[in-house]
Amino acid sequence: MVRSPCCEKEHTRKGPWSKEEDDRLTRHIMFHGIGRSWRVLPREAGLNRCGKSCRLRWINYLQPGVKRGNFTLLENIMIMNLHAQLGNKWSTIAGRLPGRTDNEIKNHWNTNLKHFLLADGTDPRTHKPLSTAIFTTTAPPNNRINSSDTTRTPPTDSTISMSVVTTNNSSTTTTMTKEVQVESYSKLNLELSLALPSH
DNA sequence: AATCGTATCAACCGCACACCT
DNA sequence: AAGGTGTGCGGTTGATACGAT
CATH class of the missing domain: 1.10.10.60 (Homeodomain-like)
Known part of the structure; x- marks a missing residue:
């Protein structure tokens, strides 16, 4: 045909x-x-x-309602969490982030978050630890993760400790903690636990 | 100021699936 | 049931911006 x-x-x-x-x-x-x-x-x-x-x-x-610009810290964490659960299901992930499109999330993942995970020694596809050899040969661009939460203190280069707690369908919990350079936050310790709705 | 390398992201392409006839 | 068509998705490309030298 x-x-x-x-x-x-x-x-x-x-x-x-x-x-x-x-x-x-x-x-x-x-x-x-x-x-x-x-x-x-x-x-x-x-x-x-x-x-x-x-x-x-x-x-x-x-389309009205499409958000442009930097991803907030919460959005970054949600994307990481959802990607750990769903893989490259960009449209499904976009469906959980109001105003964000699959294309934008995919681009953001490929340019920022993937490098963030690699720098953490985590395989961005499986979210499991990488071998040291791979870890040491890969660096994130500018060692940063974007954030634009304007409700916080004025922008300063600072470090946060970011913990992502992932709970998968079999109730296995994994925690990833990383010191990250973030542009708009004073030093803080953030721990967020996000659970996907069960289907 | 010019050149080069890298990062970013808008847009395209091909495939798969759902729906229609 | 099978073929045809439309749509959505994910991967990839290419133009542009930006920073380093």
């Missing part, structure tokens, strides 16, 4: 979205909704884009 392409590639625009395209897509969806399908939406909206591209743009950036 040969599947037809999702769009006529030679006639559709690719690459970054312009302000005008964003406005056009937003206005169309606000006024008409998504309609019959993503495939016909770009034509109806007068956009020279693939339906898939429109969907991605809307879901990740234009």
Whole structure:
């Protein structure tokens, strides 16, 4: 069975979205909704884009309620915890973090949190300890973890002791503690216990 | 000031699955 | 039941920003 392409590639625009395209897509969806399908939406909206591209743009950036910017410490901890439970189920993880999209979480994981775990000597895929050899050859970028909790004290470079307590389905509890450089916190000792809803 | 290396993240691609006919 | 289509997901790429030299 040969599947037809999702769009006529030679006639559709690719690459970054312009302000005008964003406005056009937003206005169309606000006024008409998504309609019959993503495939016909770009034509109806007068956009020279693939339906898939429109969907991605809307879901990740234009949709009301999408949070932009740095992840809070709590969000970081939740992502680590959920990833330990679910693996690379980015859409499921995104579903537990209001306003965050799967793409953003995936990027954040790959650029920050994965390195954080590696620096801690933890395998980011399995969340189990790595061998020393791997640990010593991998360093996190700038040795940092982003945080933007503006309700706290003014930003200063400081260190926190972060403990992540993970409880999996078989009630096995693991604790990971790490001294981390965080931009917006004075020295504090944070311990959070997050448990996933059981299904 | 110029160049190079690295980090970040928006966007694309291909696959799998669900749904429809 | 089988084929066709649409959608969503996860992996990957590439452009850009930024810092170091």
